[in-house]
Amino acid sequence: MLEQETAPASRRDALGGRILVVDDDRDVARLVSTVLEEAGHEVKAITDARQAMDTFNEFRPELVTLDVLMPAVDGISLCLQLRRNSDVPVLFLSAKDDPPDRVVGLRIGADDYLGKPFDNDELAARVEALLRRDRAHNDHSKDRQLRFGRFIVDLASVQAIAGDKQLPLTPTEFKLLRTLAGEPGRVFTRDDLLVGVWSYEPGSDTRLVDVHVGRLRKKLEQAEVSEVLIETARGFGYRLIERPN
Numbered sequence: 064m065l066e067q068e069t070a071p072a073s074r075r076d077a078l079g080g081r082i083l084v085v086d087d088d089r090d091v092a093r094l095v096s097t098v099l100e101e102a103g104h105e106v107k108a109i110t111d112a113r114q115a116m117d118t119f120n121e122f123r124p125e126l127v128t129l130d131v132l133m134p135a136v137d138g139i140s141l142c143l144q145l146r147r148n149s150d151v152p153v154l155f156l157s158a159k160d161d162p163p164d165r166v167v168g169l170r171i172g173a174d175d176y177l178g179k180p181f182d183n184d185e186l187a188a189r190v191e192a193l194l195r196r197d198r199a200h201n202d203h204s205k206d207r208q209l210r211f212g213r214f215i216v217d218l219a220s221v222q223a224i225a226g227d228k229q230l231p232l233t234p235t236e237f238k239l240l241r242t243l244a245g246e247p248g249r250v251f252t253r254d255d256l257l258v259g260v261w262s263y264e265p266g267s268d269t270r271l272v273d274v275h276v277g278r279l280r281k282k283l284e285q286a287e288v289s290e291v292l293i294e295t296a297r298g299f300g301y302r303l304i305e306r307p308n
Contacts, residue, residue, distance in 0.1 A: 131157035
């Protein structure tokens with residue numbers, strides 16, 4: 064395991080978060096740690112993925128970066144384990160940057176995907192955006208609910224409830240649902256969602272939006288939510304519409 068170093072308090076600011084870095088390449092793990100520590104975060108890095116869950120439970124990070132290809136336990140398997148017990152944001156880092164691998168990573172629960180080699184500033188910016196978005200769930204949610212018959216989007220508890228079932232949504236999926244449900248019938252362009260949900264620049268990664276919309280639709284279908292539908296506005300984006308009872 065890579066020696067675990069914590070950034071001095073003087074280098075961390077109010078925006079800094081606890082980040083767990085999991086990468087079997089010691090040099091990459093050290094680079095990621097350095098970049099994130101310099102950005103003001105507290106970082107623990109491990110190179111043995113078999114220790115990831117124990118370290119996660121002890122450190123209780125606010126975000127995890129995972130390498131996809133690792134011996135013994137790969138990033139996909141680790142992400143699936145994390146999603147059974149936690150909705151912590153997950154950022155995949157991998158040399159496998161072609162679209163199919165990106166889609167698989169996003170579909171099994173990752174919040175974002177950055178290919179290697181990566182730009183250090185982009186890594187820091189994506190981590191900051193994920194942390195800011197995740198914290199906004201608690202900081203800006205009012206004590207109110209968006210109701211569509213028996214389907215409820217509870218902004219205070221950050222839950223989507225269909226009858227007596229709670230949908231197992233990741234933070235990104237919930238924020239996407241909250242955004243669409245907040246203005247039923249409005250067409251949100253992919254750029255609208257990139258900016259509002261991910262805090263990314265317009266046009267940066269529209270595929271990210273499509274994959275998460277597809278994943279959210281599937282969870283609504285599995286929960287037998289009949290009160291709302293996420294509709295594609297061809298050539299524009301997506302909107303949530305209410306279905307008549």
